[in-house]
Amino acid sequence: MAHNLTAKKLAETPATVSNYSSWGSRLFDAFNIAFLVGLALVTVLPLMYVLAGSFATEAEIATRPFFLWPETFITGTYDYIFSTPVFLRAMITTICVTAVGTLIQVMLTLTMAYPLSKRVLPGRTLILNLVIFTIVFSGGMIPTYLVVRDLGMLDSYWALILPLAINPFYLIIVKSFFQELPEALEEAARIDGCNELGVFWRIVLPLSKPIIATFSLFYAVGIWNDYMSPLLYINDNDKWTLQVLVRMLTGVDAESSVSAFDSVLFPEQGIKFAVVVVATLPILLVYPFLQKHFAKGVMIGSVKE
Incomplete structure (x- = not known):
């Protein structure tokens, strides 16, 4: 019982x-x-x-102070901005700078992170300490501007790419990811006759797709949304990027900036909204293609050495 x-x-x-x-x-x-x-x-x-x-x-x-669906549906705002040479030029400029800049930044980050992941590299600790130092301390806006000026990159698209070519935080995460790759794969490739460049290109990069996709997106978003760099380094209106143009069109000083747009008329409120939508949409469209790698890549390599 x-x-x-x-x-x-x-x-x-x-x-x-x-x-x-x-x-x-x-x-x-x-x-x-x-x-x-x-x-x-x-x-x-x-x-x-x-x-x-x-x-x-x-x-x-x-x-109407707020609405989610217009009573009268029109497309004239988009017809206007896509018929404006200034906007089309800024759009093409931003796309090209983002594509080239992302490619350069990702390749420089990968090629620097890979040798730093090898413990046998001479001076590795010193280089890593210098990288970490740049995370805590930076030269600041004025010294960076003087360096860009003295290198002759003012009014050049390279000024939007090279000063921020390697993000030190991203570099450390990619380095940690490379350290987690099985060394046996690299040794097998060397036995088969691959040199270090061949091991990196044929073995390491194919295994690094998640982290490459993740940081490609991070770098691309950073370049696409960058406003300060073109504002500081680009004086030629014909080389304006999309973010500078959006700021000029939607800012409080927009009316005083009309003369900079040649014959372009000052846009109304609906056109401002359309410009913001077009400036935001490309990045939103890119994310779904990288989503399968993004969820894995944001966590990968984020462990202590």
């Missing part, structure tokens, strides 16, 4: 604990979902308003 009662209690105890655990888990999940939905709405609603405003008339934008 006592044995049956004990067995019954033991059978009921896990169920009771499971019920309490599942109730707490459901409450926690509900709180997380509510919080994340609220955060998503705070993030997405302004973008949806800007998107809706880009298809709305000027009168509707002036009379």
